[in-house]
């Protein structure tokens with residue numbers, strides 16, 4: 001693929017927090033040439049929002065990517081688009097596998113929304129999310145991953161949904177809450193050992 005430019009907010013001064021990082025991880029894993037442009041909410045966002053709506057990203061939201069002079073929006077559709085461009089590299093092998101990936105991806109969106117509402121919500125909402133919200137999603141995903149051989153949702157082959165689940169575990173500070181979730185542990189152990197991911201994660205801790 002041609003060079004990809006990814007645009008997303010820098011949330012809370014944390015370079016990995018929130019939606020853009022799902023795409024960043026996929027770009028790293030695939031070894032694609034890319035640039036990651038970080039925008040700040042208050043600064044130039046309102047002008048940029050008007051501009052991207054004019055350019056056809058009608059929801060006016062981040063993340064989006066620019067490739068070959070065209071813009072493409074929405075996290076999960078962007079991941080699917082890249083996968084398709086790479087010959088379905090991060091898709092399933094048939095309609096049923098792809099339905100499973102769709103379902104898992106859809107639930108990660110519920111999880112993200114729950115986490116986001118707690119993040120911007122009251123102390124009480126935050127406490128409730130940590131106590132009830134996170135375990136609710138850990139249980140759901142443990143069930144999904146325990147139904148497969150693993151380590152990934154489709155077995156040996158990684159798919160775009162695995163990136164979404166891994167990154168939510170990270171965003172929701174659940175990577176160290178996996179003692180009772182052996183299949184999610186297996187996912188994380190394999191994910192962080194993927195050569196390009198391992199290299200990228202090292203750059204984050206430098």
Ligand SMILES: N[C@@H](CCC(=O)N[C@@H](CS)C(=O)NCC(=O)O)C(=O)O
Pocket residue numbers: 018019049060061062063073074075076
């Ligand atoms: N489901 C969409 C959500 C897009 C979305 O709501 N993005 C937020 C940031 S996470 C945004 O752009 N907010 C600023 C705005 O709506 O003006 C996706 O994953 O792309």
